[in-house]
Amino acid sequence: MNASRVLPNRLVGIRSGLLCLCAVSALAQAIFSEPGSITATRPLAEAATTLQRKYGIRINYEDPVYAFDGDLIDGADPKYRIAHPGVRALIPRGGSVSWAATFQKGSANRLSNPLGLLLELTSSHATNGNPGTFLVREQQGIYFIVPAQVRGADGKLIAQSSPLDLLITLQEKERSGLDTVRDILQAVSKGAGMNVGMGTLPMNLLFQTTGTIGALNEPARSVLIRALEGLHWNGQNPSTVPMRKIDWQMFYDANSRDYTFNAHIVTVETQSPAGGVILRPL
DSSP, rough: OOOOOOOOOHHHHHHHHHHHHHHHHHHHEEEEEEEEEESSSSHHHHHHHHHHHHHHEEEEOOOOOOOOHHHHHHHOOOHHHHSSSTTTOOEOOOOOEEEEEEETSSSSSSOOOOOHHHHHHHHHHTTTOOEEEEEEEEETTEEEEEEEEEEESSOOOOEEEGGSSSEEEHHHHHHHHHHHHHHHHHHHHHHTTEEEOOOOOOHHHHHTEEEEEEEEEHHHHHHHHHHHOOETTTOOOTTTSSOOEEEEEEEETTTEEEEEEEEEEOOEEEEEETTEEEEEEO
């Protein structure tokens, strides 16, 4: 005689419900949250650097054009202002942003929802009344915090995009890493009608790398991503010396009314064997 038995549907439903509740409870216990906040003249840019180093997510940042006096402050040293009356060193008024990063236990600080975290960050920026509103974009697993709206000189909110949204054309040829960045920024400057110059860059890396890149009416941001991701070391085996990843932050200068493109090697915080925390390339 077969000893197995079939449970009534009601009992099966109860047992299934209990299993679901247990699973939900276990998942809730496995996820934890880590809050953070920053106050700065460019809080989104500072938060991007902090989150990138702490959690290993690639985040780029691009300023809007700050034209409204209420969105700017004089950042000059008081002694300089006394010695140079009428001269101002305008910087964004800034403010604060906050976030709560969520993880699953045992995931080695791997964020459960990077995009959700960045959307929360830009929402906090807007809610706190900081200058400008921003969008989050994603390309090839890389995130970009880019301008959406900002107040014009008259104080009215206007649509705003980044110079890197412009379409550019670039002759296809092999270039050094440094010449690649320079040629792309020159094309952007021409299209934008304002200078987008090179700021702080990982010069040693750009001098020692080469890539072949070209573009035909392509968004400058996409060209930059493809160019920087396509760089390779000069005369070295990539399997022995991994190529470093490069991200950027682009700042608008309200004094000279132009942009500065700053790039950096992507790093993440790691526990040192000797104790403490060190930054290692991602």
